[in-house]
Amino acid sequence: MEATTHIEQALAAAIESVTVPGCPPRLAEAVRHAVLPGGARVRPRLCLAVAAACGQPDSPAAMAAAVAIELLHCASLVHDDLPCFDDAPLRRGLPSVHRAFSEPLAILVGDALIILAFEHLARSLADQPTLLAPILLTISRSVGMPHGITAGQAWECESEVRVEDYHRAKTGSLFTAATASGALAVGSDxxxxxxxxxxxxxxxxxxxxxxxxxxxxxxxxxxxxxxxxxxxxxxxxxxxxxxxxxxxxxxxxxxxxxxxxxxxxxxxxxxxxxxxxxxxxxxxxxxxxxxx
Amino acid sequence: MEATTHIEQALAAAIESVTVPGCPPRLAEAVRHAVLPGGARVRPRLCLAVAAACGQPDSPAAMAAAVAIELLHCASLVHDDLPCFDDAPLRRGLPSVHRAFSEPLAILVGDALIILAFEHLARSLADQPTLLAPILLTISRSVGMPHGITAGQAWECESEVRVEDYHRAKTGSLFTAATASGALAVGSDxxxxxxxxxxxxxxxxxxxxxxxxxxxxxxxxxxxxxxxxxxxxxxxxxxxxxxxxxxxxxxxxxxxxxxxxxxxxxxxxxxxxxxxxxxxxxxxxxxxxxxx
The missing domain is CATH 1.10.1040 (N-(1-d-carboxylethyl)-l-norvaline Dehydrogenase; domain 2)
Structure with missing residues (x-):
């Protein structure tokens, strides 16, 4: 699971592509704060490692999936940190987005990152249209309903929850999407x-x-x-x-x-x-x- | 701009497809509350009206875009209504999602609807792969950065804002996406x-x-x-x-x-x-x- 530098560069490029002049400047700053410089990048490294194991360490489709997955992961962290959830003051050694900026901006940063993840997939895979739908579906299912991380977080709002369901949705789903989309990108199993x-x-x-x-x-x-x-x-x-x-x-x-x-x-x-x-x-x- | 019944059915089907057993039940209920039964459905009607004007009133691609656009519109309403933004008690004559359920669930409903919008596009257009990327890009740009509704809402967090930029992003962008994606769906101008x-x-x-x-x-x-x-x-x-x-x-x-x-x-x-x-x-x- 190397390639961290490539991942950082690809994340920065994805963010730069939309935080251009004309974007509300504080939103742009808060988005960069949420993603760059980042954490361990475990999920995108895993996605690229699958492609590499299958003999395609430089697969652009795997990199597109890796970036989308990390943007979605960052979005979930920003929203999870909000006062009505974990009320976390810090994230990766820095003030959390709502502390550094504001609660409204933290909500918007999460929304904008979710949107950017899918936009990035569509842009990166426009010339490989038959890959776009399966990779997008694999990733969207891992973050949406019924079994993705949004659903996982929502189990915290229920009175009864099975520990396996909670963890699989809240954490496991995005790992599964990382390996599955890496495999899809290179045509593996x-x-x-x-x-x-x-x-x-x-x-x-x-x-x-x-x-x-x-x-x-x-x-x-x-x-x-x-x-x-x-x-x-x-x-x-x-x-x-x-x-x-x-x-x-x-x-x-x-x-x-x-x-x-x-x-x-x-x-x-x-x-x-x-x-x-x-x-x-x-x-x-x-x-x-x-x-x- | 007719076809309201078809739009309601398609929205209900999109939501039903993910609020299956295994989905946290309160999240599922809150998502239905946010979308069904709905408002005027102006944007999806507009999208379908463009397809109809071009001679394809039953275009499945236009319906896919229409549904995605309305889900994104509903997501933005749920988040805009939150206490840290408009603190709106009511929406479409019913308690807003955070009042009817909770603030955490309202945040998750917005996230889940954004994700569902893109997932629905990918699922509906999987057999028309060359349409997926352009329609998805048109719609994602209308809700993301730098000029989509998320950016529009973020202008409320800036000290200086041009009224045209604010309105174009916050409201105009999704109308433009509605006509543009309708045109894309049927190969028009x-x-x-x-x-x-x-x-x-x-x-x-x-x-x-x-x-x-x-x-x-x-x-x-x-x-x-x-x-x-x-x-x-x-x-x-x-x-x-x-x-x-x-x-x-x-x-x-x-x-x-x-x-x-x-x-x-x-x-x-x-x-x-x-x-x-x-x-x-x-x-x-x-x-x-x-x-x-």
Whole structure:
């Protein structure tokens, strides 16, 4: 999962293409604040890694999908951070968009990024029209209703929720879209790569739960994290820390198992293991031992 | 601009396709509340009227565009109504989405409707791939940055704004997208029909300003409307009531003038005049005289 520089450049170019003179300047500034400079870019790196594993590291269609997915991810973060949801003061070490700009601008930034994601796909894939519909559908389903991240966030507004449904929609769906759209871009096995994405998304969610607990142990001296405060379902809460680590371990193994035959299969597996080590909290890595 | 029943059916079908079992039930209910049963459906009727004027009243591509445009319009209304924008208690005679459900659900409904609009386009036009990119781009530009309705709403967050830029983005852009995508759907003259849409959008905005003032005259006994309260640019505020009526009159004439040659040119002109009569407030129609 390299290519981070290319991803940053492509994201910047997509934003520059619409934040031209004539765009409300504060909206343009807030959009840049929301996306650049960014986070780990896990999802777009995953999308490009699939294309690379299939022998097409420079697929323009995969890059188009990667950019759209990251824009949608950033949109969801901006809206999730709003006062009526998480009321998060910080994001990626900077003030969240509504704190740095305003709540109205944060809502509009999210809307504008969702729109830009689809516009970018249409613009980038206009000359490959038979790819546009399937890639767009794969990505839109991963963020919309009934099972995308918007639906995932909406489960927080329900009185009853199954933890699996919540996580699969809120987190897993965009990972699955990343591998599936990478596979679509290069004509590889979409079903197989979707399964890889499912497992990675689940693993990432478990690691996220573990990070949440680990951070709380450090900060508060007791294992009550933000998810618990917000009364969210959490793997670490349900399985305990050791159970969650075991779950993470088996999910990574299942993801590797699910990789279809392709020129870069072995390398992709190594990348997955490295990524799993990266996302596991240091405090817990010792506890997990040298399993990855 | 008939076909309202078909539009309602198509909107209901688009929503039903994603609010299936597995979708968070309150989100599904809030989405239906936001879209069904709806308003005047002016924009989708306009899109279909262009296709009909060009001899294709049953164009599936035009219907796909019409549905996407109305979903995006509804999304913008739900977000505009939020407490941090207009704080509107009512919409179409019912509680606004954030009042009927919650602010979190209103934000998610807007997001979900934007996503559904593009997903619906991709699904409906998957078998006409060469139409998908141009129609999607036309529609996405009309709602995104730099000149779409999201940007229009963002002008309210700027200290300086030109009234024309504000109205063109906030209201005009989606009218232009309606005529342009109708023309794209049936292979007609996009530039000419875009100009028709520009003029209709401008006329609609002037009529809206006039309605705002007229409603305030009735309710408050003085011509200070919601736009003035919110310190928004308004044609009625800038030109006076008689000036705004004259402006509306000339815009409708310019729209009719701009209609390109097509089998239904005369009928489209009649529809426009009837629509202009419909949207002009009764209190002001007398003042305007029998000019339409």
């Amino acid at each position: 979409v079903a197989a790569w979707s399964l890889v994405g499912d497992k990675i998304g689940e693993a990432y969610q478990v690691a996220d739960d573990l990070r949440d607990v680990a951070a709380s142990v450090q900060e508060l001296g007791k294992p009550v994290g933000r998810d618990a405060v917000l009364n969210r379902p959490s793997a670490a809460g349900e399985l305990g820390i050791d159970g969650a680590i075991a779950k993470l371990r088996s999910l990574v193994a299942e993801a590797i198992e699910a990789i279809p035959d392709c020129p870069g299969r072995a390398q992709f597996a190594e990348v997955l293991k490295a990524e799993a080590r990266r996302i596991l909290p240091k405090e817990l890595a010792q506890r997990a031992g040298a399993w990855m | 996009v530039a000419a029909w875009s100009l028709v849409g520009d003029k209709i959008g401008e006329a609609y905005q002037v009529a809206d300003d006039l309605r705002d003032v007229a409603a305030s005259v009735q309710e408050l006994g003085k011509p200070v409307g919601r736009d003035a309260v919110l310190n928004r640019p308004s044609a009625a505020g800038e030109l006076g009531i008689d000036g705004a009526i004259a402006k509306l009159r000339s815009l409708v004439a310019e729209a009719i003038e701009a209609i390109p040659d097509c089998p239904g040119r005369a009928q489209f002109a009649e529809v426009l005049k009837a629509e202009a009569r419909r949207i002009l407030p009764k209190e002001l129609a007398q003042r305007a005289g029998a000019w339409m």
